[in-house]
Amino acid sequence: MALLEVDNLSIGYQTPKGFLKAVEGVSFSLEKGESLGFVGESGCGKTTMGTALMRLLSRNGSVKGGQILFEGKDLLKISDEEMRLIRWKKIAMIFQAAMNALNPVHRVDDQIAEAILAHDPASSREDAKKQIEDLFQLVGVPKDRMRDYPHQYSGGMKQRAIIAMALACRPRLIIADEPTTALDVIVQHQILEETKKLQKEFEISIIYISHDISVVAEVCHNIGVLYAGRLVEYGSREEVFGSPVHPYTKALLSSYPTLTGEKEKLEPIPGEPPNLIYPPSGCRFYDRCLLAKASCKTEPPAGIQLTPTHNVLCSNIE
Amino acid sequence: MEENNKPVLQLEDISKIYRSKMSFFGDAGKEVVALNHVSLKIFKREIFGLIGESGSGKTTAGRLIVKLEEPAAGKIFLDDNEITGLKGKALKDFRLKMQMIFQDPYQSLNPQVSIYDTVSEPLLIHKIDNVQTRKHLVLQTLKSVGLSPPEDFLYRYPHQLSGGQRQRVAIARVMVLKPKFVIADEPTSMLDASISAQIFNILLEMREKIGVTLLFISHNLAAARYLCDRIAVIYRGNLVEIGPGEEVIQKPKHPYTQALLDALPKFGHWDEAESYDTLLSMERDISQDAACPFFCRCKVANQRRCSQESPHLMGSDNSHLAACFYA
Amino acid sequence: MKKPDNVYLNRFPWVARFQEGWAIYRQNLLGRIGLALLVMFGLMALCSFIPPLIDPMYEPMIGVDPEVLCSTYPSARHWLGTDFMGRDILSQLLAGARVAFMVGVSAAFMSIVLGTAIGLIAGYMGRFIDTLLMRLADMIMVMPTLLVVLILAALFGQLNIWTIVLIIALFRWPGVSRVIRAQTLTLKQRPFIEAAKVAGASHMRIIFRHIMPNVLPLAFLYMTFRVTSAIIIEAALAFLGFGDPSTVSWGMMLQWVWKTGHMFKAPYWLLPPGICISLITLSFYMLGRAMDEVLDPRLRNEEQAG
Numbered sequence: 001m002a003l004l005e006v007d008n009l010s011i012g013y014q015t016p017k018g019f020l021k022a023v024e025g026v027s028f029s030l031e032k033g034e035s036l037g038f039v040g041e042s043g044c045g046k047t048t049m050g051t052a053l054m055r056l057l058s059r060n061g062s063v064k065g066g067q068i069l070f071e072g073k074d075l076l077k078i079s080d081e082e083m084r085l086i087r088w089k090k091i092a093m094i095f096q097a098a099m100n101a102l103n104p105v106h107r108v109d110d111q112i113a114e115a116i117l118a119h120d121p122a123s124s125r126e127d128a129k130k131q132i133e134d135l136f137q138l139v140g141v142p143k144d145r146m147r148d149y150p151h152q153y154s155g156g157m158k159q160r161a162i163i164a165m166a167l168a169c170r171p172r173l174i175i176a177d178e179p180t181t182a183l184d185v186i187v188q189h190q191i192l193e194e195t196k197k198l199q200k201e202f203e204i205s206i207i208y209i210s211h212d213i214s215v216v217a218e219v220c221h222n223i224g225v226l227y228a229g230r231l232v233e234y235g236s237r238e239e240v241f242g243s244p245v246h247p248y249t250k251a252l253l254s255s256y257p258t259l260t261g262e263k264e265k266l267e268p269i270p271g272e273p274p275n276l277i278y279p280p281s282g283c284r285f286y287d288r289c290l291l292a293k294a295s296c297k298t299e300p301p302a303g304i305q306l307t308p309t310h311n312v313l314c315s316n317i318e
Numbered sequence: 319m320e321e322n323n324k325p326v327l328q329l330e331d332i333s334k335i336y337r338s339k340m341s342f343f344g345d346a347g348k349e350v351v352a353l354n355h356v357s358l359k360i361f362k363r364e365i366f367g368l369i370g371e372s373g374s375g376k377t378t379a380g381r382l383i384v385k386l387e388e389p390a391a392g393k394i395f396l397d398d399n400e401i402t403g404l405k406g407k408a409l410k411d412f413r414l415k416m417q418m419i420f421q422d423p424y425q426s427l428n429p430q431v432s433i434y435d436t437v438s439e440p441l442l443i444h445k446i447d448n449v450q451t452r453k454h455l456v457l458q459t460l461k462s463v464g465l466s467p468p469e470d471f472l473y474r475y476p477h478q479l480s481g482g483q484r485q486r487v488a489i490a491r492v493m494v495l496k497p498k499f500v501i502a503d504e505p506t507s508m509l510d511a512s513i514s515a516q517i518f519n520i521l522l523e524m525r526e527k528i529g530v531t532l533l534f535i536s537h538n539l540a541a542a543r544y545l546c547d548r549i550a551v552i553y554r555g556n557l558v559e560i561g562p563g564e565e566v567i568q569k570p571k572h573p574y575t576q577a578l579l580d581a582l583p584k585f586g587h588w589d590e591a592e593s594y595d596t597l598l599s600m601e602r603d604i605s606q607d608a609a610c611p612f613f614c615r616c617k618v619a620n621q622r623r624c625s626q627e628s629p630h631l632m633g634s635d636n637s638h639l640a641a642c643f644y645a
Numbered sequence: 646m647k648k649p650d651n652v653y654l655n656r657f658p659w660v661a662r663f664q665e666g667w668a669i670y671r672q673n674l675l676g677r678i679g680l681a682l683l684v685m686f687g688l689m690a691l692c693s694f695i696p697p698l699i700d701p702m703y704e705p706m707i708g709v710d711p712e713v714l715c716s717t718y719p720s721a722r723h724w725l726g727t728d729f730m731g732r733d734i735l736s737q738l739l740a741g742a743r744v745a746f747m748v749g750v751s752a753a754f755m756s757i758v759l760g761t762a763i764g765l766i767a768g769y770m771g772r773f774i775d776t777l778l779m780r781l782a783d784m785i786m787v788m789p790t791l792l793v794v795l796i797l798a799a800l801f802g803q804l805n806i807w808t809i810v811l812i813i814a815l816f817r818w819p820g821v822s823r824v825i826r827a828q829t830l831t832l833k834q835r836p837f838i839e840a841a842k843v844a845g846a847s848h849m850r851i852i853f854r855h856i857m858p859n860v861l862p863l864a865f866l867y868m869t870f871r872v873t874s875a876i877i878i879e880a881a882l883a884f885l886g887f888g889d890p891s892t893v894s895w896g897m898m899l900q901w902v903w904k905t906g907h908m909f910k911a912p913y914w915l916l917p918p919g920i921c922i923s924l925i926t927l928s929f930y931m932l933g934r935a936m937d938e939v940l941d942p943r944l945r946n947e948e949q950a951g
Contacts, residue, residue, distance in 0.1 A: 005559035041510040184371040185537065186597065189581035211510060216584035237588065255515035259567060259584060266544065268515035272480065384843050413845035426836040430858040438846040439854075491844070 001072055003172060003205050004030040004053075009066035010092075011045070011052050018277040022048040024229045025066075030222075032172070033203040037220030039213050039252075043273055045095065046209045050177045053207070054093050055083050070173070088119050092166040094176040102150040108161055109146040116168045117201040135164040140194060156187035163191070163198075170202065170252075177209045192218050213256060217241055225249050228242035228273050228284040235310030245312045247289045283315070291316045324398070325359035326531045327383065327499055332356045332392035334378050334555075352378040353612070354555040355392070360499075365532040367546035367563065369539055371578075375555040376535045380501045381546060383533070384418045385409070396499065414444055417492040421504040423484035427476040433460075434472040437491045444495065459494045462485075462527065463520055480595060482513035486520065493524055500524075501533045504508075507543065518545055539582060543567050551575045556611045561638030570594070571633070571640035573616045618644055666939040676935025682928035686921075690746050693739035705740040705893045716911050726913040728898075729905040738917050741895040745876050745925055748810055748873045748894070752875035755814035757868045760821025765860065767822065768829025782819035790816040791881055793946070798887035806889040809882060813875050821867050828860050862940045869933035873926040880922050895922050904907050 011023040023045040030036050038046045051057050052066060056077060069077040070091065075083065103111055113128040123131075132259065133143055137311075139160040149160060159179060166174055176195075180188040196219060199206055210216050216223065223240040225233040225248065233246040244250045254267045271288040274280055283301040286292050293316060301315045333463065334353040353375045360366045370376040381387045383394060385401065393402045396416060404412055420426035427436055437456045446452065460468035463486040476484055485505060492500055502521060506514035518541065524530055534545055542549050543563055550560040551572065559572040570576045576594035584590065602614045609628035613619050623643060633639035670676050696703035702710045710723070713731035717723065725734040752901045767778040794812050798804050804812075832838060833856070841851050882888045883896025884903070895918035902908055 041512065183538075185578055186371065186581045189583075213511075214585040217585055217588055218583040239628040241585070252511065253513040256585070257515075257538075258517070258586075259540045259543060259579070259582060260587065263544065263564075266515040266518060268519065269512040292408070322775050386839055386842060410845050413843065416843075417842045418840070420836045420840060422836055426840050428837040428841075428859075431855075439841070439846070443845045443847075443850070491840070495844075625851070 002029040002069075003032045003034075003071065003081060004207075005067075006053075006071040007067045007069070009052070009068065010051065010064040011048050011057065012062060012064050013048075013058075014060040014062070015277070020051060020276045021064075021196070021279055022061075022229050023052070023223065024279075026224075026226075026229075026231045028067075028224055028231065028234055029123050030173070030205050030207065032205055033199070034222060035199060035206040035208060035220040036222045036224065037208040037210065037216035038226055039210060039216050040226035041211055041252075041273070043228070043276070044226040046226050047177055050093070050175050050207065052211050053175055054087060056093070073190065076237045088115070088166075088171065089169045090171055091173045091175065092169070092171040094162055094166050094174065094179045097148075097182060098162040098176045099155060099177065099182070102158060102161065107147050107149055108153070112161070112165050112168060115165055119169050123156075131168065132281060134162070135167055136161075138167070139164045140190070154187075155183050157185060159187075159191060161195075163195070167198065167202075167204075171204065173205045173207065175207045175209070178211070179208075181210070181212070188215070195219055213241065213252070214233060225252070228279065229276060230284055232285065232313045235307070239307065239310040245306060245310075245317060246314050247291050247316070248285050251288075251290075324361075325395075326362045326364075326397060327360040327533070329356055329358050329379070329383070330393045330395065332379070332382060332394065334375070334387070335390045351555050353382070353389070356552070356555070356557050357392075358550060358560065360531060361528055362531055362532060363525060364548060365521070365534055365546045366612040367460045367534045367536065367542035367549040367576075368552060369536060369542050369549055370552035371537055373554065374552045376502055376537075376552050379552070380418065380503045380533065380535050384416055384501055385412070396644065410444070414495055415498040417495065417497040417500050419485075419488055419492055419505045420533070422508055423481050423488055424476075424508070426488050427484055429476050432473050432475055433487055436460065436487060436496055440491060440495050445570045446495075455494055456490075459490045460487075461552075462493070462514065462523070463490045465490070480513075481509050482516060485509060485513075485517055489517070489520060489524070493528065493530070496528050496531075497530060499531045499533070501535065504537070505533045505534075507536070507538070523544065539567060539578065551578070554611050556641065558612065558642070559640040560631065561633075561640075565638050569638075571638065571645035572612075572642050573597075573618055573644075575611050575640070577615070612642075620644070625635060659680055670935050671937045673935040673938055674693075675931040676938075679928040679931025680934065682924055683932060686742050686746070686925050686928070687796070689739050689742035693736070693743045693835060696733065696736040696739065703736045705732065705737040706891070708732055716905075716907055716914060719913050725917055726911070728901060728914055729907060734898075734914055734917065737893050737898055738895070738921065740893045741898060741918060741921065742925075744806070745879075745921075748806065748813075748879045749872040749876040749925075751928070752810045752813040752817070753868045753871035755810070756817040756871050757821055757864050758877075759814060760818035760867075761825050761857075761860065761864045763818060763823035764825025765829055765856060768826040769833060769848070769852055769856065772815040775826075778822070784820050785816060786819040788816065790878060795885065795887055798882070803884075803888065804889060806879075806892045806894075809879060809889065810875075813878050817871055817874060821864065821871065824863060824867060825860055828863055829856055832856050832859055844877070866933060866936050866940055869929050869936065873929045873933075876922065876926055876929075895919075 006029070007027050009023060009026045015021055023087050026049060028036065038049065040046050041083045048061065063076055070086070092094055102108065109129060109132050112132050113125060116128040116131060117123065117125070132146060136143060136146060141157055141160050141164070145157070153161065178192055183191065192215065195206070198204065207221065208216055208220050221237055223235065223237050225240060225246065227248045233240055233244065233249045240249060241253065244253060249317055251267065251269045255269060257266060269288050275286050280297070281287060281300070282297045282298045286296045289296065296315060299315065301313050304312050304314065304317055306312060323452050323627065332353055333355055336350045336352055338348045338350065356379065365555060368376045368379060375428060382389050385404070389402065393400055395401065396412065401412055438452050441447070441452045441454055457468040460471055463637065465471045465486055479487070485625065490616060506517050509517065521532060522545065525532060534542060536542055546563045549563045549566045551558050551566065553574045559570065559575045566575065567579070569578055573596035577597040580594050580597065598615050604614065604625065607626040608614065610619065610624045613624045616624065629641045629643050631639040631641045633645070696706065702708045710727060710731045710733070713727050716729045717727045719726040723733050723735065725738065728734055763778055767775045790813070793816065794809070797812065828915040838851060838855055841855050879888065879894060880896030883894050884899045886900055888894060888897050902911065907914055
């Protein structure tokens with residue numbers, strides 16, 4: 001049984017201008033110890049999906065359909081209390097710009113201890129502090145910095161503290177939303193290396209959300225490409241990034257300048273993403289797709305399975 | 319791509335120091351050296367990349383060149399004319415030739431001003447032509463940055479445009495004066511990949527069409543590789559390497575550049591081991607300031623020499639230099 | 646990317662903005678009440694010209710009903726009664742509304758113009774000029790306005806209404822200038838200001854073309870608060886006997902009630918001006934609070950996408 005199985009998930013937001021269909025019909029699965037990366041540009045729905053998995057959608061957001069099966073239980077059907085027990089203990093989340101989530105007037109170890117004690121009232125403060133010591137060693141923050149305030153930490157250290165907090169209860173799954181975007185290249189590399197190490201050591205599954213494909217490719221063995229709320233391509237890293245099939249994936253890859261190999265002219269994708277309040281009835285990538293046929297405009301694209309692991313949402317594949 | 323040997327822009331021994339004011343935790347009057355005796359030359363029609371991480375001083379360098387701030391020491395020359403002490407009319411003439419594209423397209427356009435007014439303002443300030451010609455110039459420039467049809471955009475306001483469109487307006491505002499030199503300060507760090515790609519291509523086109531010289535400031539080495547003829551790497555206010563773009567990326571000489579390249583995720587070559595391995599896992603603990611700025615993190619440093627002598631930019635051939643004794 | 650609805654809206658975005666703002670304002674209960682009250686007072690002010698036209702005895706200042714010799718209760722001829730001299734109270738009330746608006750709005754307007762100009766210059770120029778102007782503002786701010794005006798009145802005798810307006814403006818600009826200065830300081834750092842500098846804009850151009858339009862909404866907001874204080878100061882001055890004797894204002898009416906000993910004998914004379922003063926200041930204040938809600942999100946930075 002897979003650790004996480006998402007089936008046909010659809011999520012939307014109620015806005016003053018209408019109902020915004022942010023995520024539509026997304027399905028994927030994640031085994032224990034695996035890492036899955038979601039890439040896409042702003043507005044594609046990846047952050048929405050990440051927060052929905054923890055049932056932390058903002059007040060105007062709602063899940064319109066589908067299932068989220070975590071260890072066999074549908075997270076959308078359980079009570080708030082049950083979900084609260086799962087959060088942080090079994091599934092932890094690292095939000096975007098999480099380092100700003102540290103309270104500036106409390107010491108770092110106090111904050112983390114509070115989180116630990118909130119989820120495990122049985123343990124004592126001393127135990128919690130000991131745990132924090134171990135965690136900090138794990139993530140590479142010197143022990144003598146535990147009693148500092150957040151502003152005394154550098155960006156990289158703050159992010160490591162956040163990771164330590166996420167690991168505090170030894171969760172099975174961590175959802176990380178742009179955890180390294182605000183960090184420098186070298187610090188980012190160190191944190192990614194540590195993430196990979198921790199993942200192997202504790203067999204934690206990771207869902208990594210980012211707009212930076214090279215970072216996602218570093219950490220994740222499986223990739224999902226999101227466009228305008230739909231999962232347009234899904235498969236192993238080698239399949240999706242090595243031999244992409246969907247026109248959007250191909251176009252996205254050719255918008256990134258590379259460090260190695262031939263220097264090719266960047267081909268940006270013309271046009272703009274569609275309005276998700278009134279999304280087109282056919283394929284959402286239609287007006288920007290170079291392969292588009294007339295039928296793509298009106299008929300929704302077909303989900304095609306190229307290999308047991310590689311899926312594409314496109315009617316145009318030979 | 320040196321057209322002739324006279325540089326368009328020259329920085330001679332530029333230094334900039336910031337003094338922090340009284341801080342709550344007693345950091346009163348601490349000095350931060352943003353730029354430490356930096357010298358470089360940029361030639362006509364070049365796209366020159368200044369690459370560094372945050373705090374490296376790259377943005378400061380841009381601001382000094384465009385005269386939003388003044389250097390603490392050193393001189394800057396535009397086409398042989400010293401611009402370091404300019405005032406009054408000479409300063410205004412200088413502004414005609416030197417422009418800047420800012421990082422944040424959401425903040426670099428006045429939200430109360432229409433696109434037409436924003437792009438035509440430089441023309442108004444420098445009293446170029448009359449209303450008719452100005453409107454024509456604005457339309458032409460908007461078209462050249464890909465905002466088509468330009469008439470549609472004239473009377474819109476920034477909040478009605480997307481991030482990519484706003485950045486194009488910012489580029490139009492800069493290019494409408496047909497400047498000699500443009501500084502692009504992280505022009506795409508707030509934009510998505512496909513929009514960034516559009517912006518890069520616009521910058522390349524501008525160089526072709528107007529013959530402008532470009533200084534591209536960024537932390538993104540891959541983008542620099544795509545755009546730049548020459549690249550300079552800056553670390554904590556010091557220029558550590560400078561050379562032709564492709565060479566600096568494929569055959570870096572300075573340990574810091576090598577560490578940067580090691581750290582960058584190499585798309586398509588996952589799980590490959592690091593090739594250079596020049597970074598210490600923990601910083602060296604030293605009591606006094608070492609001479610070489612990278613000494614504290616450098617694996618290949620010589621304990622005696624590198625902590626006492628400060629390396630200048632050196633190299634066997636004149637085009638690719640690195641500030642390291644062991645490059 | 647929104648497609649513009651029509652070219653007219655494009656050219657005059659204030660119209661669209663105003664509509665947006667109005668939609669938010671409308672939902673605020675306080676704002677609606679305040680606006681309704683203000684409209685009522687506005688109508689009162691406009692109607693103040695009517696009574697004297699009907700009959701010269703309704704002249705607020707000099708019109709005297711020949712049949713009446715003392716303060717009388719409301720009747721068919723005098724809807725709110727008459728004062729001790731036989732003058733119609735309603736006409737006085739209407740005239741008072743006109744004076745309240747005049748004084749309130751002019752004093753507020755002048756103090757805003759002064760305060761905004763000083764705040765802009767202090768914020769933009771910084772350093773010595775900033776310190777100088779702000780210390781000046783501090784000194785004026787701590788001076789009790791009313792006391793100073795009373796002293797001036799005692800020295801120079803009765804003051805003309807416009808002199809009073811001027812003095813109120815001169816004492817009330819510091820509060821505005823502080824706020825405008827703070828806003829200017831934040832705006833100064835924004836990249837679009839730096840972009841204007843790099844384009845070669847002069848200081849004047851930056852202040853008036855770039856900073857001022859972003860600061861004006863705040864200035865207008867503060868104007869509503871200034872109006873309340875101006876009206877109260879004028880009323881207080883008039884009540885204490887230092888107002889302009891040739892102008893009928895609500896404060897002046899209260900002074901007459903008091904001076905002629907009718908405080909507890911003539912509620913129809915005492916209550917209307919008192920209630921009006923309270924209500925008009927309340928309504929301006931409510932207007933200001935509702936406007937705050939409208940303007941606040943706009944003063945913040947634009948939201949970034951994704």
